[in-house]
Amino acid sequence: MSWRIGIDIGGTFTDVVAFNEETGSRKALKVRSTPKNPSESFLNGIESLGDMGIDSSNISMVMHGTTVATNAILESKYSEMGLIVTDGYREMLECARQTVPGDFGDIVTWIKPPRVVPLDLVREIPGRLDYKGEEIRPLDEEAVRKVAREFKQMGIEAIAVSLINSYRNPSQEERVREIVKEEHPTCYVSISTDVIREYREYERTVSTCLNTGLMPSLSSYVEKLTDQLENTRNKTRFYIMQSSGGLTDSETIKRQPISAVLSGPAAGVVSAAALAKSSKYSNLITLDMGGTSTDICLIENGEPKMLTEGQIDVYNIKTPMVDMTTVGAGGGSIAWLTAGNSLKVGPESAGSDPGPACYGFGGVQPTITDAHLVLGRIPTSLADGNVMLNPEAARKVIAENIAIPLNLSVEEAAEGIIQIGTENIARGINLVSISRGQDPRMYALYPFGGAGGLHACRSADVLKIKRVIVPLLPGLTSAEGLLLTDIRADEVITDVQREDNLDIEKLQSEFKIVSEKSKKYLNNEGFANENVKIQLFMDFRYWGQAFELRVPVDLPANAQISEEIIRDTIKKFHSSHLERYGYSYENKELVEVVNIGATGIGLLNRLQQNNYNTSSRNLEDALVGKNNMYVTTKGKSGYYPVPVYDRYKIPINQPFKGPAIIKQFDSTFVMEPEWTAYVDSLGYIICEKDGGNEDGN
Structure with missing residues (x-):
């Protein structure tokens, strides 16, 4: 029995998803992250799989998302x-x-x-x-x-x-x-x-x-992991996620660690893109909210937006990466007051050590998680009871640090913390949508990460987004996304040429070089030619511009690069420039070729998602109790008894209304008032705004 493993290390928890390549079954777990020694939580995750009946000798492949490079920068x-x-x-x-x-x-x-x-x-x-x-x-x-x-x-x-x-x-x-x-x-x-x-x-x-x-x-980090995997009785293939949304081998990462600066966040985007490609929900905005920050990405027509250059901290880095915005709003984001008594949330985080005050590990500052607990929006235990939360500790730090100095009730202070966190997230969504010429109302929101479901409906309300889609394992989506990812190799050559003086033969030769280099790498990784896909691209700019825009080359099957195809790609550049920047200089300015390149994709056996099954026939079967949750509706605020549902017992295609709390071992989803939801045949929660329309998705 062969297992494929995805391991994503976050700031608070390390997520592990195991997929049986023969039966299609999956198992999932969480272990506490060890920020001072990330390899420890990775190995703890592997060992914990043994407690679930998965022998290390039966692990055929391990895919890993890591923030080691990001944190170092x-x-x-x-x-x-x-x-x-x-x-x-x-x-x-x-x-x-x-x-x-x-x-x-x-x-x-x-x-x-x-x-x-x-x-x-x-x-x-x-x-x-x-x-x-x-x-x-x-x-x-x-x-x-x-x-x-x-x-x-x-x-x-x-x-x-x-x-x-x-x-x-x-x-x-x-x-x-x-x-x-x-x-x-x-x-x-x-x-x-x-x-x-x-x-x-x-x-x-x-x-x-x-x-x-x-x-x-x-290199030291990767070698620790590979040494441990090599101790298994089976030859385990080990791949690491790149910022581009594709996997690569561990030796490549040791030579080019810069390609893994967005390793962890990219995996969740891949998971969302898999849904977008296989369903009617082709336009999504991902909302990956963990313990430290929230990563946001726009997916259009099933494809995540990409960058050829991005900024990490204060440095501009040239490497292919998913176009993502990060905001300092996570479950562990600390609420604090300025000298003028203005309430702020983040970007500093309590992380996993000491973590939020309610964790009981020595945290003394109020966080977003503490605010949710005080308002009854999350249960008093997380991760299947492995983490017990202390509501009184949460109330105490919010009262002492926020409520009393501002002359507010603890509930008002907690509500303010959550609202500011939500506004920070909404600004991040605007950066990947409105600032790029896209209307967020034409997209569905796809929340994941341990805290994504807590802010999804609220963020959607701020931006008038009408649909929220919650995946089956939101707290483990990035780990699951690793199992949906193919191997990727990018090659690029700079050759600046103006469209009125193109050297077509030279461009054809360069396309051949980059294609063959990508293909050779994948062949060396064991991929036969029939399992290799080559995607060509060109980077253009208008004559006189300083930076360029990447445009894919549409190459028919078995066709060769020709002048006609290159000219057609230049035409696509005009429309891409118009969409991205709101203007085009077609027939006014000459276009300049800057780079040509190829992305090689080694197609792994794609994991098939089975139809979702539940033994429940009535919504009452899923009801596990009621929580007194602080709710604001129709201008009134207060604690109301709100139904709490077991995610895995909610019957398919039976609508239910908010406010409601949907709990599962890896996360919690809070459905706000005036939202209605149902579970579809694949297990996704489809949540729609009452009176909403069908814009986009």
């Missing part, structure tokens, strides 16, 4: 490193980009991001390539050896290499790496052409430096 806990650059470019990181974030223009002074590598650890080496990648000054190999020896004497164990114009020709960077490893065999070396083969030296260098700084910690 956010907390500036990457390794000290040296940087080798082309002579004359020592201050490249100091120059950075001469832009101001947002719409402030010349109104504000932009403080540039702190250097990833201090200036005293940057070394210049002679050697130069021109813009075509042709060598105009040979590499000074003796200078490279001298730098490598110097870094070794200084105890620098990680070295980044980023040379000008190397994206056109990696030979000099590759030779630098060889020499450095000869002189300093134990150090980690990362060259920019391995990280991202695109132009813009600043972004390429920052990405390479962060990649280098992450290599020691990610």
Whole structure:
């Protein structure tokens, strides 16, 4: 009996979902996360599967989502490193980009991001390539050896290499790496052409430096996990989620940890996209609310929106990633007062240690979870009784820190905490929808994570979204999404050409190169050609623009790249630009090709979702009691007895009205007044606003 395992490590809990490849059955569990040593909770999850009857020798594949890389960047806990650059470019990181974030223009002074590598650890080496990648000054190999020896004497164990114009020709960077490893065999070396083969030296260098700084910690982390998995009697394949929404092997992550900066959040988006592709609900806004933050993504026509560049903390990183906005609103987000007694929520979080005050692990500050407990919106136990909550501790910290200073009742203070958290989430939804030219009312909200269901209907009310869809395992959706993910390999080449002077033969050759590289990687991972899918793309911009927009290439089956297909893709760029930015320069400005690339997908045996079965025939069978929940309806607020339903006993296609609480072992869903819900044949809760319409979904 063979099992496929998905493990997602969050700030509070580590989620584990096991899928039987033969019977289609699944098992799920939660263990407490161990932020100081993430590999511990991973291994605890594997061991806990044994208690559920799953022998480690029967595990065929493990897919993992991790926030180790993300947290290292956010907390500036990457390794000290040296940087080798082309002579004359020592201050490249100091120059950075001469832009101001947002719409402030010349109104504000932009403080540039702190250097990833201090200036005293940057070394210049002679050697130069021109813009075509042709060598105009040979590499000074003796200078490279001298730098490598110097870094070794200084105890620098990680070295980044980023040379000008190397994206056109990696030979000099590759030779630098060889020499450095000869002189300093134990150090980690990362060259920019391995990280991202695109132009813009600043972004390429920052990405390479962060990649280098992450290599020691990610390599150590991955090696601990692989060593443990190799101790099983079965050869277990181990894959890690990338920010792009695809899996890759552990050796690739050790070389390119920067590709995993959004590893955990991307998996939940994949799960939502699987629903969007297989149902009538093709347009979704995902709401992944955990203990620390909420990640929000827009899915249109079954596909999540993607970025070629994103910002992590204060750094612009060039790597494919799901277009996601993160807001500092999670179950552990701390409520606090400013000097002027204004109530704020987040971004600081109590995390899992000590956690919210109601957890009883030493938390002394009020959190969103404490507010929900005080108002009767969550049960007094979580994770199938493994975590017991203390309502009195929650009331005490809210009273002392918020209610008394503001002269409010504890209930009013708790309600204010929840409302501010909801408004923060709504602003995040606006960022991925309205600010990108999309109307959120045309989408359904897809909440998951341990706390997503607590704020879903409220967030939808703020934005006038008419439908909320709750997955079967909302608290484990990211872990489940790992089991729905294919293996992915991205390749890209920068070749700037204007549409009035295209070198079609050269573009055809480059498309062949990137396609074959992606295909070769997947073949080496054991995928036969019939299980490999290649998706081509091109990045365009209008002549004079600074940044580009990615457009997929529609290539008919068995067809070859032709001038006609390239011209058709340019036409698609105009419409994509209009949709994204609200204007187009078609027939007014020339279009410039910037990058061409390929995404290789290794198709795993896709897990099939069985029809949902429940023995219940009446809604009364699912009723497990009533909670006194603080409800505001028709202008009146107070505690009302609200039905509490067992999620797994709710009969299919029987509507029920809010307010109501739906509990299950991994999360709680609160249905607000004026909402009606039913469970569909796949087990999803379809919740609709009373008097709503059928906009979009």
